[in-house]
Amino acid sequence: xxxxxxxxxxxxxxxxxxxxxxxxxxxxxxxxxxxxxxxxxxxxxxxxxxxxxxxxxxxxxxxxxxxxxxxxxxxxxxxxxxxxxxxxxxxxxxxxxxxxxxxxxxxxxxxxxxxxxxxxxxxxxxxxxxxxxxxxxxxxxxxxxxxxxxxxxxxxxxxxxxxxxxxxxxxxxxxxxxxxxxxxxxxxxxxxxxxxxxxxxxxxxxxxxxxxxxxxxxxxxxxxxxxxxxxxxxxxxxxxxxxxxxxxxxxxxxxxxxxxxxxxxxxx
Amino acid sequence: xxxxxxxxxxxxxxxxxxxxxxxxxxxxxxxxxxxxxxxxxxxxxxxxxxxxxxxxxxxxxxxxxxxxxxxxxxxxxxxxxxxxxxxxxxxxxxxxxxxxxxxxxxxxxxxxxxxxxxxxxxxxxxxxxxxxxxxxxxxxxxxxxxxxxxxxxxxxxxxxxxxxxxxxxxxxxxxxxxxxxxxxxxxxxxxxxxxxxxxxxxxxxxxxxxxxxxxxxxxxxxxxxxxxxxxxxxxxxxxxxxxxxxxxxxxxxxxxxxxxxxxxxxxxxxxxxxxxxxxxxxxxxxxxxxxxxxxxxxxxxxxxxxxxxxxxxxxxxxxxxxxxxxxxxxxxxxxxxxxxxx
Numbered sequence: 001x002x003x004x005x006x007x008x009x010x011x012x013x014x015x016x017x018x019x020x021x022x023x024x025x026x027x028x029x030x031x032x033x034x035x036x037x038x039x040x041x042x043x044x045x046x047x048x049x050x051x052x053x054x055x056x057x058x059x060x061x062x063x064x065x066x067x068x069x070x071x072x073x074x075x076x077x078x079x080x081x082x083x084x085x086x087x088x089x090x091x092x093x094x095x096x097x098x099x100x101x102x103x104x105x106x107x108x109x110x111x112x113x114x115x116x117x118x119x120x121x122x123x124x125x126x127x128x129x130x131x132x133x134x135x136x137x138x139x140x141x142x143x144x145x146x147x148x149x150x151x152x153x154x155x156x157x158x159x160x161x162x163x164x165x166x167x168x169x170x171x172x173x174x175x176x177x178x179x180x181x182x183x184x185x186x187x188x189x190x191x192x193x194x195x196x197x198x199x200x201x202x203x204x205x206x207x208x209x210x211x212x213x214x215x216x217x218x219x220x221x222x223x224x225x226x227x228x229x230x231x232x233x234x235x236x237x238x239x240x241x242x243x244x245x246x247x248x249x250x251x252x253x254x255x256x257x258x259x260x261x262x263x264x265x266x267x268x
Numbered sequence: 269x270x271x272x273x274x275x276x277x278x279x280x281x282x283x284x285x286x287x288x289x290x291x292x293x294x295x296x297x298x299x300x301x302x303x304x305x306x307x308x309x310x311x312x313x314x315x316x317x318x319x320x321x322x323x324x325x326x327x328x329x330x331x332x333x334x335x336x337x338x339x340x341x342x343x344x345x346x347x348x349x350x351x352x353x354x355x356x357x358x359x360x361x362x363x364x365x366x367x368x369x370x371x372x373x374x375x376x377x378x379x380x381x382x383x384x385x386x387x388x389x390x391x392x393x394x395x396x397x398x399x400x401x402x403x404x405x406x407x408x409x410x411x412x413x414x415x416x417x418x419x420x421x422x423x424x425x426x427x428x429x430x431x432x433x434x435x436x437x438x439x440x441x442x443x444x445x446x447x448x449x450x451x452x453x454x455x456x457x458x459x460x461x462x463x464x465x466x467x468x469x470x471x472x473x474x475x476x477x478x479x480x481x482x483x484x485x486x487x488x489x490x491x492x493x494x495x496x497x498x499x500x501x502x503x504x505x506x507x508x509x510x511x512x513x514x515x516x517x518x519x520x521x522x523x524x525x526x527x528x529x530x531x532x533x534x535x536x537x538x539x540x541x542x543x544x545x546x547x548x549x550x551x552x553x554x555x556x557x558x559x560x561x562x563x564x565x566x567x568x569x570x571x572x573x574x575x576x577x578x579x580x581x582x583x584x585x586x587x588x589x590x591x592x593x594x595x596x597x598x599x600x601x602x603x604x605x606x607x608x609x610x
Contacts, residue, residue: 053506054505055502055505055506074508075505075508075509075510076508077508078508079506079507079508080508083506083507084502084506086500086502086503086506089499089500089503090366090498090499090500090503093498093499093553094548094552094553095552095553095554096552099554100499103495103496103499103507104507106492106496106507106508106509107507107508111492139552152503156506159507
């Protein structure tokens with residue numbers, strides 16, 4: 001029997017009341033699983049992720065973290081158990097990588113405490129797993145985009161979160177760095193038991209790495225299951241409006257887009 | 269083995285960073301001492317360093333003692349506090365706005381304090397004794413209005429800046445209206461408008477000291493908050509910060525510091541903008557070092573500039589605020605183009 005790490009119950013969110021971005025969204029994330037959220041642009045993926053991370057509050061519905069209502073928890077209590085790697089980060093910061101990662105210990109420090117002793121060991125560990133030990137004394141402004149993202153991920157890991165949310169973490173990376181990041185997340189998921197919820201654009205990567213996929217369209221879940229269950233030809237037509245062939249690569253479904261469904265998109 | 273090596277390397281680096289920060293701190297303190305000494309020596313009657321020293325230590329009836337003790341020392345010390353307050357306010361505001369162009373003016377401190385002061389000087393000149401407290405309250409009120417206007421489920425940096433621009437232009441217009449309708453009294457307002465330390469005495473210093481002390485000590489407790497807020501609202505929230513409360517505290521602190529400073533010397537601009545900016549180019553974004561060096565640097569700059577302002581144009585007392593802008597602006601542009609850390 002698996003326990004539920006994160007649960008969303010009838011979430012609703014929108015800037016205008018008549019056309020909500022997300023409406024009646026439900027989700028159960030089991031402890032230790034790696035869940036991928038996919039869907040076309042504007043389907044509400046990132047909005048959902050922000051509500052799960054408590055970066056925005058749902059207009060209706062609740063999110064619970066290990067059975068506790070997120071809305072009733074202190075900011076620190078949330079930050080001790082869950083964090084998120086946002087899609088973009090503040091880019092002009094002139095502080096060293098290590099100083100950034102140290103700030104990841106904040107939720108575990110009292111207001112008068114400094115990052116010292118055993119906290120510094122966690123920082124060492126976070127730098128090591130993200131292969132940032134060599135670069136730890138460089139300033140963030142001297143790093144490449146991929147290195148900078150690893151630095152921010154190291155900060156997230158220094159929080160020692162049980163649940164890690166990631167918003168399209170591979171968007172700005174080349175293919176080698178994309179795979180490196182996914183392998184790193186796999187390691188953290190398998191060996192540290194971190195529950196992972198990731199919004200992803202690349203469907204083949206989602207199929208290869210995630211335990212379970214949730215597909216969203218117009219603010220709600222339309223398909224849900226293992227990659228093989230979700231990746232059917234009609235899935236691509238219905239959710240993304242494309243024709244695609246699905247191959248089997250040793251148990252992992254791989255899709256090949258063949259064109260826009262119905263020949264061409266309407267131009268209304 | 270490898271870990272030990274890494275540890276040693278880390279420790280070596282940390283101590284070299286401590287040395288670097290310690291050196292910078294020492295240099296800034298030295299600059300402040302030099303500026304203070306120059307401020308006591310230079311003037312209509314030049315006084316050599318040795319006499320300055322004796323006048324400070326021993327009470328006597330000598331002319332030097334009178335000039336140092338009654339005129340120059342209170343003025344230098346007031347300038348020192350003003351510089352420290354303004355630069356600290358600017359350093360914290362630039363952090364929470366994540367905008368290098370932020371200064372205490374952005375949240376309405378200058379225009380609010382300015383309108384209140386000009387109102388007193390023009391409409392109620394007999395109540396001039398209440399000018400500092402009126403300017404201080406005006407500055408606080410304007411900052412509160414800006415904050416309330418910007419609030420919409422939270423006060424984002426962008427909305428704060430927009431509200432600040434609107435409030436500033438409204439208060440600025442009111443101030444100009446007052447001055448145009450009373451053009452015969454404008455002459456008396458000008459030194460205050462441009463920021464001047466002319467005739468600042470022990471009374472001014474003693475008025476400002478408790479505010480500066482409270483504000484600067486309180487700043488120490490907001491270093492951690494500022495270090496988290498510079499990461500961005502989302503990142504700070506994800507690290508367990510209560511972003512809105514943190515930001516409000518920092519705005520209140522900056523308003524308090526800058527409001528206290530301008531209530532004593534008038535609208536000295538530029539220090540709050542340029543000093544933290546230059547210091548950031550040298551030491552980076554860590555407030556543990558950015559705050560103290562900005563405060564000391566701001567103090568040194570105002571003391572040095574005021575000394576220049578009153579000696580270069582002798583016998584005219586040039587307002588220090590104007591000199592800061594005249595000399596500081598080109599230097600600032602030069603630094604921006606060059607970039608200290610490359």
